[in-house]
Amino acid sequence: MEATHMTQGNIGIEINAEEDQYLTFIMAAEEYGVDILRVQEIRGWNNVTPIPNTPTYIKGVINLRGTIVPIIDLRERFGMASVEYGATTVVIVLKVIKDDAERIMGIVVDAVSDVYNIEASEIKPAPDFGGEISIEFVSGLVSVEEKMLIIIDIDRLLNSGDLKIADKVSAKS
């Protein structure tokens, strides 16, 4: 009795401490991944309130259950050709961490793709592959099901340029 009782505890559990889940999305035929733990929600594109005197990649702000959340167009942030927003256009709302500050921001992407389990060891450092996105915002590359995923460092990406915290010095003169 006691013996059977004890063995049952291990059945059917496949947790690998080294594995993390990534949400992937499509932009200009490339697939990108972000840490799923940072994803707050995925929502359709809705009108935003533009913020004056900001770069065009900052589309504006929305009301997310009472807080004001900025929305960033990733294509424009990376200098890719912008496209008309369509039925699949989505906003991925992310938690961005910089030092002690946590901010909520949304990124506009072409479409959401999939969720993958990826082992940390599978992520390879990115060579300067001449892609659309600057290497400084890429935390690594990984092959999944014969595709290449680009893992994005959202903390770095969404703390750069006009999105930097307490960056009053860089104001246009």
Next chain:
Amino acid sequence: MSIDMSQFYQTFFEESFEGLDAMESGLLSLDVGAADIETVNTIFRAAHSIKGGSGTFGFTAVAQFTHVMETLLDEMRADTITVTTETVDLLLKSVDVLRDMLTAVQTETEIDEERTIEIQSALEALLSGESVASSSEEIVGTETPTVICWTIRFKPFDYLFKTGNDPVRIFQELSELGDFSVVCNTEDLPLFEMLDPELSYLSWSIKLDGVISKEQISEVFDWVDGDCELEIGTEDQVPEKVVANLPTVAVPVPEPLSCSDEKKIPESTPLAATPAPALVKDKPTKKSTAADQGSIRVSIDKVDALINMVGELVITQSMLGQLGEQIDDDRLEKLQDGLAQLERNTRELQESVMRIRMMPISFAFQRFPRMVRDLSNQIGKEIELRLQGESTELDKTLMEKISDPLVHLVRNSIDHGIETPNDREAAGKSRVGIVELNAFHQGGNVVIEISDDGKGIDREVITGKAIEKGLISESDILTDEQVFDLIFSPGFSTAKVVSDISGRGVGMDVVKRNIRELGGSVEIQSKKNEGSKIIIRLPLTLAILDGQLIQVGSHTYIVPLVSIIESLQVKESQVNAIAGQAEIYKLRDEYIPIVRLHNSFSVNTDVTQLTDGLIVVVEGDGQRAGLFVDDLLGQQQVVIKSLETNFRPVEGVSGATILGDGTVALILDVTGLIKLSRQERIVAA
């Protein structure tokens, strides 16, 4: 023991600082020679609480210092020390020292020991002759541990039970000290029908042996000292006859043991007090108690979360309201009734939630009695401070931010307003000048007035100075109001000698700017030789703003109503273009720059002809401008949301709000906008 005392520190510090404030204001209101006993009591109680708390929480230095203060206050209470100006001064200094000590403990920095010792010695000197009892109890001499066979005779007086004491409790405690046996003496028991069950008729003979000192036994009987006959002796000393030849009844509670001749040490020597039960920290009783009905301490975070939620409710209600207008049905009227009620309820809820953040203005006023006292001593003026409307409530954040400007204004009144006693006498006034602070609610505002019966503002001096500074020209004809307003101009100071009281580099312009930043206004009234009055108007809270909705292109923006002077239709003839670029509008006698919002914010609109739209004349930081907008929409109260929480500050925008349809509208920062448009003009030129 797993109780972490540091969890109580925050409350201790808060109440101690409050206590210090109470002590200070109490001390300031004490009449020398005839101190009001209730005031002394209040001061004493505050010191007493700080002493108790600091002792309990292990802040020994604070406890020791407070102990000396408390002793002095106790003497004052008992009238053995009379209240003199010196005593009050010393106690006020002690309050300062104590405040510094507590701050040091709180911030884990060094206590200024030199100062502490200096003041403590001064206190002790005042108590001279009076023995300053040390706070530590007399230490009981330790005896060499030998087993003693104690005999105790205990006869409680009949009322013992009415003190809540119980012999059984005492026996239990004794039995923890050593080998214990007891014999009950029932000789005084009356006949059953005569027996009063509430009285105690029994007496006991107890034998106790172990390594026990007499003090340990006395301590057990400490609480019944005076309520019983008690004899404690070793076996031979207590006369046997007390218990001899009497009917005896065994008391069932403790296990009877006889005093052994061998005087052996019991296996477990329970010399120490009862072992404390282990505490489980995360298992407090969940049941809420009916405690603290008078007031609660709530962290601002929680209140802000509530305010946010209520803000949401306001938005939902407004969204439903819009929907309700569109529904075309028989039940429309009922829906509208329901919505109207929802609106009322929401508004009431919002008001009561906002009220949580409100505090009486006495928190800001209470520092003034001390300040006025110190200042008038320093500069040799006689001043009476009058406080009125101290219970007027305003938002906690506003209170904190208005405090410094108020200090500045009161200093000004004392320094520049009130004359010296001799000058006052010469002017036929009482030697004692009056400075009055008054607060009250008016409409949706809090009004704070600072008035004095001093020499008033001399408009000749002001205009002279303004001409000298090039602020006005000699030919200008100004109203009194305009003259007084000059005082708020940057760099304007009328004090002939810059004194160290009010001439500290922060001018009235800073005061005015601070008040405007809070969404308030300030105004001066004055009559020469009669005095001056400064009137500050503040909004009740910073979380909500009365806004004017404006339209530019497809966008809606909000202009704080407090910044708007007027809105008007443009007449072509009154617009001048300077250097072909900057547009200036002639508003009566004044020329104001026009700020085209669609340009400043790069927004597309069909309304680009000044005559097609409207000019909203606004004032920010003392400067006026005409905002050119397409149209005015409604006015409404909006809940202010920060853009910085998830983004960053934006020039010309002070925040955002959520409109009834759920969309975000930006709230304009008028001062920032004026600055922004000036920069654009410079760039364009």
Next chain:
Amino acid sequence: MAKILAVDDSASMRQMVGFTLKSAGHDVIQASDGAEALKLAQVNNIDLVLTDINMPIMDGITLIKNLRTLPAYRFTPMLTLTTESGTDRKMEGKKAGATGWIVKPFSPEQLLATIKKVLG
């Protein structure tokens, strides 16, 4: 477990005493002055009263005197929490009907040990 009425005008002392007693499994009712305590005592069945002496509105001595006049509290244990180690205050409390006292400052352990004595 016992229902204990803890009375002190100091919020931090109330917190400390309240937390300690609750941690030991007692039911704690708190009041910040004697008058409030007296009201609460009338609508609760209190097994033990712990009260500070120096309080505004109604002090601890008056509270105990008042409680002792209530039939329900004739025999209830009542302890004063006092900073005075001198005998005056203790005796004043006893005269008013207090069972005993606890001298401040005390640790949570001392508090529990003392109330254990009274509650048995």
